[in-house]
Amino acid sequence: MYPALINFSRIKTVSLLVLGCVFLSFTLFTSCQQDEEDIARPPVTPHPLFEVLPAEAEDPEYNIRTPERIDLGHKLFFEPKLSRSGVISCNTCHVVGAAGVDHRAQAIGEGARVGPRNSPTVFNAAFLKAQFWDGRAATLEEQAKGPIQAHVEMDLTPEEAMERLRRTGYEPYFAAAFPEYDEPFTFDNLAKALAAFQRTLVTPGSRFDHYLEGNHDILTEDELAGMLLFQENGCASCHHGPLLGGNMFSEFSHIAGDDIGREAVTGYEGDRFVFRVAPLRNVEKTFPYFHDGSAETLEDAVSIMGSAQLGRTFNDDEVYLIVSFLKTLTGEFPMVPHPALPRTRVD
Amino acid sequence: MYPALINFSRIKTVSLLVLGCVFLSFTLFTSCQQDEEDIARPPVTPHPLFEVLPAEAEDPEYNIRTPERIDLGHKLFFEPKLSRSGVISCNTCHVVGAAGVDHRAQAIGEGARVGPRNSPTVFNAAFLKAQFWDGRAATLEEQAKGPIQAHVEMDLTPEEAMERLRRTGYEPYFAAAFPEYDEPFTFDNLAKALAAFQRTLVTPGSRFDHYLEGNHDILTEDELAGMLLFQENGCASCHHGPLLGGNMFSEFSHIAGDDIGREAVTGYEGDRFVFRVAPLRNVEKTFPYFHDGSAETLEDAVSIMGSAQLGRTFNDDEVYLIVSFLKTLTGEFPMVPHPALPRTRVD
Numbered sequence: 263m264y265p266a267l268i269n270f271s272r273i274k275t276v277s278l279l280v281l282g283c284v285f286l287s288f289t290l291f292t293s294c295q296q297d298e299e300d301i302a303r304p305p306v307t308p309h310p311l312f313e314v315l316p317a318e319a320e321d322p323e324y325n326i327r328t329p330e331r332i333d334l335g336h337k338l339f340f341e342p343k344l345s346r347s348g349v350i351s352c353n354t355c356h357v358v359g360a361a362g363v364d365h366r367a368q369a370i371g372e373g374a375r376v377g378p379r380n381s382p383t384v385f386n387a388a389f390l391k392a393q394f395w396d397g398r399a400a401t402l403e404e405q406a407k408g409p410i411q412a413h414v415e416m417d418l419t420p421e422e423a424m425e426r427l428r429r430t431g432y433e434p435y436f437a438a439a440f441p442e443y444d445e446p447f448t449f450d451n452l453a454k455a456l457a458a459f460q461r462t463l464v465t466p467g468s469r470f471d472h473y474l475e476g477n478h479d480i481l482t483e484d485e486l487a488g489m490l491l492f493q494e495n496g497c498a499s500c501h502h503g504p505l506l507g508g509n510m511f512s513e514f515s516h517i518a519g520d521d522i523g524r525e526a527v528t529g530y531e532g533d534r535f536v537f538r539v540a541p542l543r544n545v546e547k548t549f550p551y552f553h554d555g556s557a558e559t560l561e562d563a564v565s566i567m568g569s570a571q572l573g574r575t576f577n578d579d580e581v582y583l584i585v586s587f588l589k590t591l592t593g594e595f596p597m598v599p600h601p602a603l604p605r606t607r608v609d
Numbered sequence: 610m611y612p613a614l615i616n617f618s619r620i621k622t623v624s625l626l627v628l629g630c631v632f633l634s635f636t637l638f639t640s641c642q643q644d645e646e647d648i649a650r651p652p653v654t655p656h657p658l659f660e661v662l663p664a665e666a667e668d669p670e671y672n673i674r675t676p677e678r679i680d681l682g683h684k685l686f687f688e689p690k691l692s693r694s695g696v697i698s699c700n701t702c703h704v705v706g707a708a709g710v711d712h713r714a715q716a717i718g719e720g721a722r723v724g725p726r727n728s729p730t731v732f733n734a735a736f737l738k739a740q741f742w743d744g745r746a747a748t749l750e751e752q753a754k755g756p757i758q759a760h761v762e763m764d765l766t767p768e769e770a771m772e773r774l775r776r777t778g779y780e781p782y783f784a785a786a787f788p789e790y791d792e793p794f795t796f797d798n799l800a801k802a803l804a805a806f807q808r809t810l811v812t813p814g815s816r817f818d819h820y821l822e823g824n825h826d827i828l829t830e831d832e833l834a835g836m837l838l839f840q841e842n843g844c845a846s847c848h849h850g851p852l853l854g855g856n857m858f859s860e861f862s863h864i865a866g867d868d869i870g871r872e873a874v875t876g877y878e879g880d881r882f883v884f885r886v887a888p889l890r891n892v893e894k895t896f897p898y899f900h901d902g903s904a905e906t907l908e909d910a911v912s913i914m915g916s917a918q919l920g921r922t923f924n925d926d927e928v929y930l931i932v933s934f935l936k937t938l939t940g941e942f943p944m945v946p947h948p949a950l951p952r953t954r955v956d
Binding site: 340348358361366374558603 | 689944
């Protein structure tokens with residue numbers, strides 16, 4: 263009796279166990295499938311040319327960063343003696359505490375002269391494929407030499423700049439930053455040091471980057487809808503890569519004016535009104551927009567871009583959604599100390 | 610026999626012990642006396658009115674610092690929108706990375722206008738008994754309102770300044786910094802926030818301070834000789850207190866010119882060419898010197914002060930020694946980050 267009962271009981275127990283296992287396996291399998299779907303299919307599939315912003319910029323082999331070189335560049339970036347009046351430094355137009363820009367339509371420089379174009383942000387400039395709105399410098403090293411000499415910006419010759427730096431005690435800092443050079447104290451090395459410092463000015467960690475990395479809950483429905491609009495309407499055809507821009511050139515003839523853009527660099531008529539596509543990282547914070555700063559708000563910029571570049575008329579809702587998406591491109595800005603400037607009298 | 614021997618032996622042992630103790634006590638007493646002499650008599654007895662620079666400035670009861678208030682003042686100190694051109698901030702003339710000065714003879718301000726006087730350092734200004742070269746403001750709170758409005762400095766009315774701040778998104782920062790106010794967004798509170806930030810800009814820990822605190826080995830023979838000359842020739846009669854200056858007024862008529870000094874403040878003819886005695890903390894780094902910046906080097910300044918104020922002709926050795934002493938007044942400068950500036954468009 264007992265054995266039979268026990269046997270029966272055992273069979274029941276085993277059956278229940280088996281059933282339980284099957285159910286559990288099914289549940290796990292199902293949820294596992296859902297997880298795989300989540301990973302494989304985000305709410306909006308990002309444009310294939312979008313890239314996560316690297317947390318670190320790479321150095322070119324001719325300018326490997328050292329703490330001394332970065333420190334020198336940091337000092338030079340804040341050095342007002344690099345302008346004729348002694349009031350304007352790189353940081354005057356590329357304010358590290360204000361998204362790397364001056365928030366003016368067009369830059370103001372020496373003698374209160376107004377430059378022809380809007381100051382681009384210094385943040386993430388390390389990742390640009392070409393520097394300046396017309397791409398006339400290929401590297402940060404080349405770029406750094408421009409504003410110091412430009413009449414409307416800092417207005418010094420290389421010789422004047424170096425003599426000023428010598429007289430205020432910069433030579434030992436150049437020696438420490440460029441120990442492998444027989445003559446470290448040169449304008450070329452000034453540019454290298456500035457570039458080395460600027461390669462530290464990157465803003466990773468935006469919500470957009472987290473989304474690209476697989477955190478699909480981080481963007482709101484509006485932001486995702488904006489991303490979809492951004493992609494489906496063709497914005498992403500030019501605004502892609504790690505900066506969503508800054509890696510190609512495009513004609514932008516919406517703005518009437520004397521600024522012929524890249525033609526002035528190449529001498530090629532086909533480059534008339536061609537400009538570097540604006541990078542969109544931290545774009546929420548870098549107003550006003552366009553090479554002449556003529557668009558005051560991001561809404562205006564999106565709307566004009568739609569009609570001028572894509573032949574589309576975005577309605578207010580669409581503009582709102584695209585702007586919502588663009589605001590997810592704001593990253594984490596590094597804390598930049600005010601450097602200690604050399605102030606030793608050297609005769 | 611044995612007991613006698615033993616007794617004798619014991620007596621000898623006790624005698625030796627007593628002698629040893631006496632010798633040891635004498636030795637200890639002597640060295641102890643030397644220590645006391647060291648403490649009581651440093652190589653040079655500091656002037657009785659010299660004071661160690663406090664590591665912390667005290668707040669007036671009407672402006673108690675909070676992190677929010679300091680943060681707002683920090684932003685305002687670096688805010689170029691507080692000048693008409695939008696290029697000049699407090700930090701343009703009082704550079705936190707350059708001993709708190711601009712190293713010009715006379716300050717440069719809006720429209721490249723040159724002010725009549727040399728920019729005083731912002732470091733340790735919290736300890737000044739009166740602000741400006743002519744002492745026309747009693748407090749940092751009063752002082753802060755001056756340069757913003759001065760035609761040769763930042764050239765804005767209070768209304769213009771506040772409207773600019775409102776439009777770039779400062780109102781929430783004022784609300785956080787002044788939560789006890791019904792109307793926190795005022796020019797008075799702007800000045801309070803600037804003062805709160807400036808009270809953090811102190812440079813304790815100079816070698817001179819360590820000497821005052823009893824570390825008598827920290828100054829070299831030259832520096833001590835300079836300190837003695839500084840005291841014996843009467844420099845310390847005006848240059849004393851925690852800043853070695855900045856706490857009294859004195860006539861200084863060596864400089865020919867239109868600047869009548871404190872008479873312009875008091876209207877009292879006896880105050881003609883009376884100026885606030887210059888504070889000497891970090892004086893090595895705050896060149897050029899005097900209210901018009903006419904002394905380029907510390908050597909020049911010491912030499913002129915000797916003849917003009919004390920009727921003494923210091924020879925080169927004396928000047929060298931006094932300058933050596935003055936260099937011991939250089940303290941430790943705090944690291945000041947570039948603040949994040951509010952850049953929100955408010956219509």
